[in-house]
Amino acid sequence: xxxxxxxxxxxxxxxxxxxxxxxxxxxxxxxxxxxxxxxxxxxxxxxxxxxxxxxxxxxxxxxxxxxxxxxxxxxxxxxxxxxxxxxxxxxxxxxxxxxxxxxxxxxxxxxxxxxxxxxxxxxxxxxxxxxxxxxxxxxxxxxxxxxxxxxxxxxxxxxxxxxxxxxxxxxxxxxxxxxxxxxxxxxxxxxxxxxxxxxxxxxxxxxxxxxxxxxxxxxxxxxxxx
Amino acid sequence: xxxxxxxxxxxxxxxxxxxxxxxxxxxxxxxxxxxxxxxxxxxxxxxxxxxxxxxxxxxxxxxxxxxxxxxxxxxxxxxxxxxxxxxxxxxxxxxxxxxxxxxxxxxxxxxxxxxxxxxxxxxxxxxxxxxxxxxxxxxxxxxxxxxxxxxxxxxxxxxxxxxxxxxxxxxxxxxxxxxxxxxxxxxxxxxxxxxxxxxxxxxxxxxxxxxxxxxxxxxx
Numbered sequence: 001x002x003x004x005x006x007x008x009x010x011x012x013x014x015x016x017x018x019x020x021x022x023x024x025x026x027x028x029x030x031x032x033x034x035x036x037x038x039x040x041x042x043x044x045x046x047x048x049x050x051x052x053x054x055x056x057x058x059x060x061x062x063x064x065x066x067x068x069x070x071x072x073x074x075x076x077x078x079x080x081x082x083x084x085x086x087x088x089x090x091x092x093x094x095x096x097x098x099x100x101x102x103x104x105x106x107x108x109x110x111x112x113x114x115x116x117x118x119x120x121x122x123x124x125x126x127x128x129x130x131x132x133x134x135x136x137x138x139x140x141x142x143x144x145x146x147x148x149x150x151x152x153x154x155x156x157x158x159x160x161x162x163x164x165x166x167x168x169x170x171x172x173x174x175x176x177x178x179x180x181x182x183x184x185x186x187x188x189x190x191x192x193x194x195x196x197x198x199x200x201x202x203x204x205x206x207x208x209x210x211x212x213x214x215x216x217x218x219x220x221x222x223x224x225x226x
Numbered sequence: 227x228x229x230x231x232x233x234x235x236x237x238x239x240x241x242x243x244x245x246x247x248x249x250x251x252x253x254x255x256x257x258x259x260x261x262x263x264x265x266x267x268x269x270x271x272x273x274x275x276x277x278x279x280x281x282x283x284x285x286x287x288x289x290x291x292x293x294x295x296x297x298x299x300x301x302x303x304x305x306x307x308x309x310x311x312x313x314x315x316x317x318x319x320x321x322x323x324x325x326x327x328x329x330x331x332x333x334x335x336x337x338x339x340x341x342x343x344x345x346x347x348x349x350x351x352x353x354x355x356x357x358x359x360x361x362x363x364x365x366x367x368x369x370x371x372x373x374x375x376x377x378x379x380x381x382x383x384x385x386x387x388x389x390x391x392x393x394x395x396x397x398x399x400x401x402x403x404x405x406x407x408x409x410x411x412x413x414x415x416x417x418x419x420x421x422x423x424x425x426x427x428x429x430x431x432x433x434x435x436x437x438x439x440x441x442x443x444x445x446x
Contacts, residue, residue, distance in 0.1 A: 047254075048331065049256070049401050050403060051401055064399070065255065066255075066257065066399040066402045067400040068254040068255045071254065072254045072285075085403045085408065086253065086335040086403075086408065087335045087336060087339040087405075087408045090332030090336060091336070094332055094350065113355075124307065125304075125305030125306045125307065125315060125316045125326070126326075126328050127306040128328055128330055128331070129304055129331050130330070130332060131330075132332075132352050132356065133330055133333070133352045136352045137332075163356065164356045165356065166352075166356070167354065167355040
């Protein structure tokens with residue numbers, strides 16, 4: 001078995017981003033997708049703080065403390081970028097003007113329900129940010145996550161146990177073990193690493209079916225930063 | 227008499243009283259009116275309701291108002307601290323000393339925008355079926371369910387911008403803009419903290435928020 005590491009999962013998700021799309025990459029792991037876009041693909045990266053046209057991270061000596069994305073990363077702008085206020089930015093999201101969002105998650109249910117905003121940490125306040133807006137209103141919602149929790153419990157479930165972010169919104173899930181589509185018939189495995197179907201099913205909390213052309217999930221070697 | 231909204235930090239918050247609802251700009255590290263926040267802390271009005279994206283952002287000094295026990299309630303989208311120890315907000319919230327209303331960020335900013343735009347409520351698909359919208363009115367339009375969200379208005383907006391002129395026209399630096407236009411429009415008194423106030427009136431092409439929304443500008 002050769003499970004993907006976290007950056008390899010983002011690489012795999014990035015391969016499905018198409019030329020010309022408007023894309024919002026979630027805070028945390030998903031923002032790394034922009035490092036692995038196919039070379040022929042030109043996209044507009046929107047960040048919900050109002051940046052339309054996020055460019056690469058800024059070099060430390062060139063960074064402007066006011067030029068940041070929603071995750072507080074100091075960024076640059078791509079040529080042709082613009083910046084709008086939060087109300088307009090979320091009107092853009094709610095109005096269906098974001099083609100694809102890629103989000104992290106704790107759990108995804110077989111009907112597409114998503115739980116990614118509140119892991120109920122003891123002694124910590126909640127944090128929702130723009131997750132619900134993106135999940136409910138992007139034209140397509142894709143998720144990146146580990147297939148199971150650190151304790152080995154499945155994250156792909158019949159029904160989410162954690163508080164929901166949005167209902168019936170996820171279309172595709174990329175994990176370290178598989179690419180899984182959410183369909184009207186539940187989870188369908190499109191790609192999986194070289195393990196048995198029984199083993200993948202055992203790590204999944206809902207019934208899996210396998211696409212007739214189910215492929216082997218591979219990714220180029222990418223070293224994970226410590 | 228020519229309009230002149232220039233003020234000093236010492237008089238920028240004149241008229242702010244106990245129980246005020248206070249908007250505070252800033253998101254993603256940009257656009258925090260930290261000098262005005264410290265001036266408000268020093269002035270010390272009590273029982274404030276803060277309307278702020280994050281109660282705990284590391285670059286904002288919002289937490290100093292909370293630590294000074296001036297705050298009764300926070301309406302926000304993020305309330306998680308960053309350090310090992312619970313934040314000033316979290317300790318008070320867990321002890322039941324401060325009320326929290328958590329709102330999805332797009333609904334948060336749209337509720338404020340609506341408040342400044344004369345719209346008392348609106349329907350949004352965001353949050354349907356989640357615990358953040360429990361108890362709110364649900365209405366179906368077409369084939370989708372929507373949640374009714376009500377407008378937020380307030381007494382004071384503290385807005386960070388880059389450049390102003392004496393009319394209160396504002397220019398923001400990059401992502402400083404975030405909640406500034408919405409918050410300024412929804413408050414009875416809108417005070418902008420800026421890097422500089424231009425001697426000349428700003429050119430139309432540069433102005434991102436008309437000065438009609440701003441009551442006082444302070445260069446810091």
